[in-house]
Amino acid sequence: MDAKTLQARLLELIRRTSCEMPPDMIRAVDKAWRREKKDTTAKYAMGVMRDNIKLAATLSQPLCQDTGTIVCYVDRPDWIRERVFTTAFERAVVEATRKGYLRQNSVDSITGKNSGNNLGPGSPVIHFHETAGKAMTVRIMLKGGGSENVSTQYALPDNRLGAGRDLEGVRKCVLDAVHLAQGKGCGPGILGVCVGGDRATGYVSAKEQFFRDLDDKNEDEVLSKLEQSLLADANSLGIGPMGFGGGTTLLGVKLTARNRVPASFYVTVAYMCWAYRRNGFKISENGRVGRWLYN
Amino acid sequence: MLLEAPFTEAKVRALRVGDVVEITGLLLTGRDAVHKYLHDGGTPPVELKNSIIYHCGPVVVKEKGKWVVKAAGPTTSIREEPYQGPLMEQYGIRGVIGKGGMGPKTLAACKKVGACYFHAVGGAAQVLAQKVVRVPAVHMLEEFGSPEAIWEFEVVKFPVVVTMDSHGDSLHAKVEAASSKALDRLIR
Structure with missing residues (x-):
């Protein structure tokens, strides 16, 4: 595959991610809409979300104007070098910005100047992992600022919450984070939670x-149970879609755990908005897209 | 219900928390850079009296010499909490559209000035962009960049929910208080 072909495939991945909700999320939004009571602002809000999902796909325009931080994960086989991929991806980002699939979203933190093309130090974010497989897997996530701003990290023990260094302490942190977020993260949200790790890997993990399928089951039985109980508890808070009140505060909770040093016990809560933009594909060396993920 | 320009005090005073409203008229986008600029004493490049400010950093592109709005949902409003109340009072701003709600300072200004906080559905950038029928002008594009500029949006039936009204009511304060109690039951 030549550089132009790769760039075109990546542009299509960005377009789809920005404009089309993945099917697992469409199902979740539909289910929540059906669940909310008639003639409530919660139902109204979920209805607007459903209309928006359809409209964005039809018009091939961004689901949300905040096309977020561009985060890309690559499972890289031997046939492609990081440098080659990075160049192709950056060109695709520039093109996607020009076409309006991405907003001009990269601002110099010192001067305040917008680069205008989404390139700059730290943007886009690309993580490479070597794979022994033949196909390259590329996943991207567009994470908006509203949801990023309500993401948070706790260090246990937490005196304010009375949260100790155990799973009950973890549970208290997660529910507190949902309460603090209210509607500001564009709920109903999806949580990615890391128990342990250091401050940096906590957020990364x-x-x-968010790259997991929304309907999957955690392989760890303990975490799986906690995911389910946290989802039910969070939805009993009554914050509802957009913070209007209602039964749907979250659409999903996904937990993972990383080892920690004895002195630290972090609980990191990443919040994703309902306009959940992530997608991915497997692509072969000759440029054929084999499979879209999350279908 | 409908709210049509001109946005008079009487029309806005009639609105109550929970009302689903469709706005027709001119909106001015303004977010972090604009609010800071005005609060620091910068001269407004447009008339703000009886205006509705939209907390929005849209995606706008030029097609055949015309501005076309590609996506235009609300951004988080609470960042403007330090500025919004004073600016409402200084310029007679009649309403603000955003998401996530605002705090006591803005609520007090709404009561004093006769203004509302209108909540648009966050993330619904296409449904909302469809309601923008024309972009008559843009201001401070060069200084602040596209998402932070002041865009004039002529809108028809722009859908919002009143979540803070001019009578001191805030849906956000209510939901916060109720969910706070629910949280206490779960974790204390």
Whole structure:
């Protein structure tokens, strides 16, 4: 595959991610809409979300104007070098920005100047992992600022919450984070939570949970149970879609755990908005897209 | 119900928390850079009296010499909490559209000025962009960049929910208080 072909495939991946909700999320939004009571602002809000999902796909325009931080994960086989991929991806990002699939979203933190093309130090974010497989897997996530701003990290023990260094303490942190977020993260949200790790890997691992299928089951029995009980508890808070009140505060909770040093016990809560933009594909060396993920 | 320009005090005073409203008229986008600029004493490049400010950093592109709005949902409003109340009072701003709600300072200004906080559905950038029928002008595009500029949006039936009204009511304060109690039951 030549550089142009790769760039075109990546542009299509960005377009789809920005404009089309993945099927697992469409099902979750529909289910929540059916669940909310008639003639409530919660039902109204969920209805607007459903209309928006359809409209964005039809018009091939961004689901949300905040096209977020561009995060890309690559499982890289031998046939492609990081440098080659990075160049192709950056060109695809520039093109996607020009076409309006991405907003001009990269701002110099010192001067305040917008680069205008989404390139700059730290943007886009690309993580490479070597794979022994033949196909390259590329996943991207567009994470908006509203949801990023309500993401948070706790260090246990937490005196304010009375949260100790155990799973009950973890549970208290997660529910507190949902309460603090109210509607500001564009709920109903999806949480990615990392128990343990250091401050940096906590956030990385928490965000990586968003690449899981919304309907999957955690392989760890303990975490799986906690995911389910946290989802039920969070929905009993009554914050509802957009913070309007209602039964749907979250659409999913995904947990993972990382080892920690004895002195630290972090609980990191990453919040993703309902306009859950992530997608991915497997692509072969000759440029054929074999499979879209999350279908 | 409908709210049509001109946005008079009487029309806005009639609105109550929970009302689903469709706005027709001119909106001015303004977010972090604009609010800070005005609060620091910068001269507004447009008339703000009886205006509705939309907390929005849209995706706008130029097609055949015309601005076309590609996506235009609300951004988080609470970041403007330090500025919004004083600016409402200084310029007679009649309403603010955003998401996530605002705090006591803005609520007090709404009561004093006769203004509302209108909540648009966050993330619904296409449904909302469809309601923008024309972009008559843009201001401070060069200084602040596209998402932070002041865009003039002529809208028809722009859908919002009143979540803070001019009578001191805030849906956000209510939901916060109720969910706080529910949280206490779960974790204390």
